[in-house]
Amino acid sequence: MKRKICPCCGYFTIVSEDETIVDICEVCFWQYDAVAHDKADQNIGANHISLNDARDNYKKYGVCKEEFKNMVRKPLEDELPENN
Ligand SMILES: [Zn+2]
Known part of the structure; x- marks a missing residue:
């Protein structure tokens, strides 16, 4: 699968091969x-944060929102x- x-x-x-993807990234929780x-x-x-803010958070905290930092893993x- 691609x-x-x-x-x-x-x-x-x-x-996912579905057009309507509702997958959550396990690395950054986006x-x-x-x-x-x-x-x-x-x-x-659904993320309740802009993608640009989420990227900044990932650079700073390694997660798209700091409150999710215990939910993520290394790639x-x-x-x-x-x-890929
Ligand atoms: Zn991600």
Whole structure:
């Protein structure tokens, strides 16, 4: 199955062939949301945070929202950009 890149952390964690993907990235806890991805500076959709803010948080805390920091894990070998 083809993996999709998570727009927040940049690892290939999203595994779904469905058009309406509702997968949550296990590395940064971002919920895959095509609408929010097109409007990265707006707080819309299921994440209740803009994608740009989520990316900043991932750089700072290693998670899209600090409150989820115990929910995430390190990326796996086959989720690394060089393996996709
Ligand atoms: Zn992610």
